[in-house]
Amino acid sequence: MVKQAAQPEPSAIEVNNLNFYYKAAQALFDINITIPERQVTALIGPSGCGKSTFLRTLNRMNDIIEGTRVEGDIVIDGKNIYRDKIDVVNLRKRVGMVFQKSNPFPKSIFENIAYGPRIHGMKKKEMLREVVELSLTQAGLWEEVKDRLDQNALGLSGGQQQRLCIARALAVQPEILLMDEPASALDPKSTARVEDLIEELKTKYTIVIVTHNMQQAARVSDWTAFFYEGKLVEFGKTKQVFTNPKKKQTEDYITGRFG
Amino acid sequence: MNRQLREVIIIQLLRLTTYGIVGVVGYILFDIVRHGLPVIDWSFLSEMPRRGGSEGGILPAIVGTLYLTMGTVIIALPVGIGTAIYLSEYATQSRLTETIRLAITTLAGVPSIVFGLFGLGLFVLFCQFGPSLTAGSLTLACMVLPTIIVTSEESLRAVPQAFRQASLALGATRWEAIRTSVLPYSFSGIITGAILGIGRAAGETAPILLTVAAFFLPKLPKSIFDQVMALPYHLYILATQHPDTDKVLPLQYGTAFVLLALVLGLSMGAILIRAHFRRKYKW
Numbered sequence: 001m002v003k004q005a006a007q008p009e010p011s012a013i014e015v016n017n018l019n020f021y022y023k024a025a026q027a028l029f030d031i032n033i034t035i036p037e038r039q040v041t042a043l044i045g046p047s048g049c050g051k052s053t054f055l056r057t058l059n060r061m062n063d064i065i066e067g068t069r070v071e072g073d074i075v076i077d078g079k080n081i082y083r084d085k086i087d088v089v090n091l092r093k094r095v096g097m098v099f100q101k102s103n104p105f106p107k108s109i110f111e112n113i114a115y116g117p118r119i120h121g122m123k124k125k126e127m128l129r130e131v132v133e134l135s136l137t138q139a140g141l142w143e144e145v146k147d148r149l150d151q152n153a154l155g156l157s158g159g160q161q162q163r164l165c166i167a168r169a170l171a172v173q174p175e176i177l178l179m180d181e182p183a184s185a186l187d188p189k190s191t192a193r194v195e196d197l198i199e200e201l202k203t204k205y206t207i208v209i210v211t212h213n214m215q216q217a218a219r220v221s222d223w224t225a226f227f228y229e230g231k232l233v234e235f236g237k238t239k240q241v242f243t244n245p246k247k248k249q250t251e252d253y254i255t256g257r258f259g
Numbered sequence: 260m261n262r263q264l265r266e267v268i269i270i271q272l273l274r275l276t277t278y279g280i281v282g283v284v285g286y287i288l289f290d291i292v293r294h295g296l297p298v299i300d301w302s303f304l305s306e307m308p309r310r311g312g313s314e315g316g317i318l319p320a321i322v323g324t325l326y327l328t329m330g331t332v333i334i335a336l337p338v339g340i341g342t343a344i345y346l347s348e349y350a351t352q353s354r355l356t357e358t359i360r361l362a363i364t365t366l367a368g369v370p371s372i373v374f375g376l377f378g379l380g381l382f383v384l385f386c387q388f389g390p391s392l393t394a395g396s397l398t399l400a401c402m403v404l405p406t407i408i409v410t411s412e413e414s415l416r417a418v419p420q421a422f423r424q425a426s427l428a429l430g431a432t433r434w435e436a437i438r439t440s441v442l443p444y445s446f447s448g449i450i451t452g453a454i455l456g457i458g459r460a461a462g463e464t465a466p467i468l469l470t471v472a473a474f475f476l477p478k479l480p481k482s483i484f485d486q487v488m489a490l491p492y493h494l495y496i497l498a499t500q501h502p503d504t505d506k507v508l509p510l511q512y513g514t515a516f517v518l519l520a521l522v523l524g525l526s527m528g529a530i531l532i533r534a535h536f537r538r539k540y541k542w
Contacts, residue, residue: 059428061424061427061428064423064424066351066352089432092430093429096429097428099421099425099428101421103419103421103422104425105422105425105440106444106540106541106542115426115429115439116430119426119429119430119431119435120430168425168429169428169429172429172430
């Protein structure tokens with residue numbers, strides 16, 4: 001178990017003794033971590049280390065996979081999201097998610113963004129239009145698409161599609177944004193745009209990002225958590241983790257000795 | 260034999276089998292059109308049959324088959340789609356769902372006369388619907404259900420998992436995700452199942468023989484508990500049960516032609532709907 005230094009920042013997510021099982025196999029071991037509010041926390045580690053699994057426990061997206069089981073506590077907004085008879089729908093509204101592979105619906109750009117607000121009961125066309133503009137602006141996509149909102153989202157470039165997915169997640173006004181390797185399928189230029197976007201978004205949202213790209217973690221995050229074989233090996237300020245890691249495993253990983 | 264020669268022979272053989280099938284279908288169509296088309300006129304389509312079907316039109320049989328087919332689709336489509344949604348979206352993979360799947364495939368292989376007898380026992384006698392449109396449609400629905408379930412489930416599974424995840428991650432409930440991000444994209448496949456069902460329902464004789472079809476009933480049904488005439492059964496009667504089958508041969512061809520045209524028409528309708536969905540929900 002990793003003991004953390006006292007943090008002055010207010011926390012957004014509090015994880016205590018989290019264990020995660022996929023059928024008989026345990027994928028996460030005794031995770032303890034406090035994710036600070038309105039900052040970027042990067043989850044790094046080699047493939048299969050459990051970082052994506054951990055990310056998906058935060059909005060209970062693992063629920064839809066058969067045979068998964070969770071032990072321990074995850075507290076968001078004072079509520080234990082696995083215990084307090086929580087409404088999963090409401091949880092996912094507050095904890096948005098952006099996937100590795102951009103997954104816009106094969107609908108118009110407008111309909112993609114309006115999807116979330118619509119299912120949560122927003123009907124008025126003017127209000128939807130406002131949300132669409134605001135979300136696209138936040139995602140830095142408005143100027144590029146404002147004249148073709150009724151065109152199919154699949155006609156956008158890969159980078160635009162991913163920013164559309166970010167805008168779609170923002171449209172339901174989450175507090176926390178989970179990003180699962182959001183730039184891994186993008187070219188360097190689109191990656192840079194997404195990274196800039198993350199920088200801007202953290203003033204309003206708590207962001208947890210899984211990345212394989214060490215430079216990316218160093219560039220965009222304030223905090224870094226290093227996972228290895230289902231365990232949280234080290235968690236601290238990104239600068240400290242990258243320049244002065246406390247654990248040998250962390251050092252080996254970030255210097256490229258394995259993984 | 261050298262390899263190139265063998266290659267040529269095999270390709271030609273495969274081509275021959277394909278053309279053979281097309282030839283058989285073509286010949287049947289040609290024969291029916293050649294003999295059937297001259298019989299078709301307005302009175303044949305719009306009049307009641309007279310003298311046990313020896314004269315007059317086939318209106319009640321057209322209407323009967325139309326009603327039966329529609330009734331079948333109205334019953335089988337919702338049940339079939341519902342089952343498919345359950346199997347593909349909700350049910351966890353277990354021995355139970357495997358058994359259900361096995362049962363469905365087995366059902367698809369049951370001979371149609373068995374469905375007829377089943378319908379007679381359950382709907383006509385036990386439920387006391389009597390020989391009626393209701394009993395006939397229910398029986399035909401049982402028969403086409405497996406086709407509709409299997410094709411619907413396949414088309415639901417073909418929708419990318421990413422669509423479901425995107426919906427759920429935005430806070431949609433399971434059903435909202437299915438309704439908005441899965442069903443619309445599987446409609447074209449589901450309708451394909453419906454088309455196959457329509458063809459079978461309209462053309463089958465055995466299931467309706469015991470549950471709905473009337474030998475000779477020169478009036479139109481007034482309620483869903485009335486008996487009706489039906490094209491395939493009418494054709495069967497004219498061809499085998501009529502005292503003078505040779506004399507009514509043109510009527511047989513005419514009936515066969517109308518049945519073919521009807522199935523084609525209904526299928527075309529469904530194909531148009533499918534094309535609309537394909538265009539609207541492309542992915």
